[in-house]
Amino acid sequence: MTSAPRMPLFAGQDEFGGRILHQKDYGRVISEGVASHLKIAVLGAGKSAADIVYGLARAGNEVHWIIRKSGTGPGAFANPAENAKGPFLNDPGLAATRLFATLSPSCFNAPNCLFWCTGPFGMVQRPDFWDTIAKNVHVHRHDIKPLADHVVVLQDGPSLPVDIIVRPWLPHTVSDSANEKKWAGLEEAADMKVLSRFPRLAHAPATKQNRLTTNTTPNRLYNNIAPLSDPSIAFAGNVYAPNGFRVAEVQTIWTTALFDGLVKLPSLDAMRKEIAWVNAFMKRRYPTHGAGGNHLQYDMMGYIDRLLGEVGLKSHFTGLVVEAMDVSHDRGGSGKCYGGV
Template sequence: MANFDLIVVGAGLHGIAASRFYLDINPKCRLAILEEDTCVGGVWSSSRLYNGFWSQSGLRMAGFSDTPLTLPPEAETYHDIFEAKYVTKYLEDYVDSHKYNGLTLRDRVKFGFKVESIRKEGKWRVSGQRNDKVETIWSSKLVVATGHTSLPVMPDLPEQARFKGPVLHQKSFGKASSTILASSSSYHNVTILGGGKSAADMVYDSVKAGKTVSWIIRQTGEGPAAFAGAAGKGPYKNGPEIAATRMICALSPSCFSPVTWWTKTIHGSEYGRKLIAKIWLGADQACRDLAKFQSREGARPGFEKLESTTAIFWCTGPIGMIQHEDFWDTIAKNVSVYRSDIRAMRPNSIVLKDGSEIESDVLFCGTGWSRHYPFLAKDQIVEFGLPHAPEDEEDAEESSKWENLLKAADHQVIAQFPQLAHPPPHFERPTNITATRLYNCIAPLEDKTIAFLGDIDLSNSFRTAEAQAIWLTAYFDGRVELPPREEAEKEIAYMAAFSKRRYPSHGATGNYFHMDLIGYTDKLMKDVGLVSHRKGWWQDLVSPCLASDFKGIREEYLSKFGLAVEKDS
């Protein structure tokens, strides 16, 4: 029987970060990483690469703090943005270069392990399929780091069985594109469904491969994404660096940031709110100006249907970044754009509700991801405080308590941030599930030996993963204690109420905080009592939060707490 001190489910960004920092502090820990794929990296893995896949953050914001991500001299960059394949190589090298107690991180990965069941029977019993055999292992502590890009959402297409070509999710695009987009391929007419960044990438790649490309954006969905330019200004190499400064983040209300005279001025006064609204409307207009939807020379009829109605401040629709100088020209002059839902599938075509019929050999779906844990039973989902259907709760008193907590928290959010009471018209995602009840979107209140990482939407995964790994290590080692139960529940309810008000199209599950990267990661570090990520008041205000900011955090942690005391299991 295989026994471990810690099992990490998932070898993506968050699983790697958690394993590395935990072993930094607990080098003799018997740690195993379970990965369903045959390679590490999750969304960045070699199995999911494709030509148009680029990083959404610049080089200075990528990588972990202890090992810089570097590019070869021949690497193509665009305002310091770079191809995703370099992140893939970085992560592959990372798991080989980090060794603890004679084993590298890669040595600890059990590849091809599909977790099917997790149960606590004194210790955590983790069972799954590996090499066509059932395998069971045990652990004192457990981290679930499967993230939110593991389980594809596929649309229910009417009469799909009649369609002769493949219907594939964006998750499969990397593997499939090498054959489907090849010049010798029999697939000539490629259709992409979806309005977000992944759909845009697939459209661009398909055009560059010489295919006839159609782009369908459903009338009943969020609509097309707002795509910002990558260029930075002054000392900032790109747009994400500007967005990752505390100066700019202060223009967005955050439930994680402390209340100061400045936040009261800009978010509590009528003058401050009008000024901020003007700034964010300017950002919306900048996206439209970049694309020139109504005036781009040589654009095909229908290009104007890509004009987004997303309000960037509110994140009411998909948001992305342009990573190719010729992106809009390529799309405008080569792609047939449709804004309609699919009415029927035919053997070699797709019929839309507006009457259009699109000749198609293959359909790629950029239709998002499902955020659930198929290896957890309903009672576990409820117990851990993960989003769940209200009818799954057996304790009516507990359900009523959370309902009251959320109502009180909503009043608090509106009192602190009055502008959030008046969102613009927006797509409202149907939901019949509760908000998350994880403390810091990581820790269940009912069990101190399990945690969930990556179950939060923020704008930079590297910084998020490293901050969560540090907090988790301190939490599992008893260096951080959760507040008393009543106080913890109020904090969770406040975060959930804020998420729903701040991001009305996506925040109902209480873990969407796209513009709260700095506030959230600062809070995690404050909980642990660490300051190595700060640069001094002026630089903190105007400098972007970079990967290197956490560079001294291990040394500060060890100076404060020392190595963890090894315990016999």
């Protein structure tokens, strides 16, 4: 689901003549020593695109960063660790506290104040990131029309001579299944429950649709890990969260317990309703990126508590003030934070 590259198709691609690479090829290209003094176009506006643009610019290439005008725009990138304030090494560290989580409603928690998230999010680790981009990268807010011989033609924009195109990611289309009608009914009912509990979610800010919203079905995995029809497989890591390490740790605990038969799963009907509830909430809460049902930008702590609760664990933190003051600067000894590990 997440390891196979999904590459776009461009009109005129056969005539381009240059290289079209996925982000997974970036390290190999750098190691080959060919990524210097070239004209390179990078497509996309998320964290992986930002990292690649920075690296290519620092290596002395002429970089064109192309962000689709018809898309959702660039990501919100938090300050690098060097600019962090207070006891937290970085902004995602603050976001990964229960104190921060209480400032926002969650499909896993009781209702609270409402905020919106309408684009990708990430943390830039280099303090000179923005200066490097400003001085060395050409940023284009246009869609791509056809490709020509070593040329990228932008809609309502210039034609860019390039040697290499790098595409960080692209959603893919899936076929309808026989269960779509049943799921549609469940998700419609869940959406009504979401709006009843969180009425303000009915009035989302104006956004442009992400391709994922219209071209794919949501994840239909219990806890975004376990498929309903096959107990022999699990999909850990298939979520978007501000702290991937913390989520991965807890998902590993839950998945191991699942395969060991230590997780008492709800009935199949209850799991379907829970999946529909989470998917409906995510779609409303994150208008451009929540349709997959696995966007945890403001819901990470509630999700972690859900997984830990289902395996009989709980945080050793006893309250909001204690957790806010006791800040972990790395993952060493983090298992001590959870009772029973």
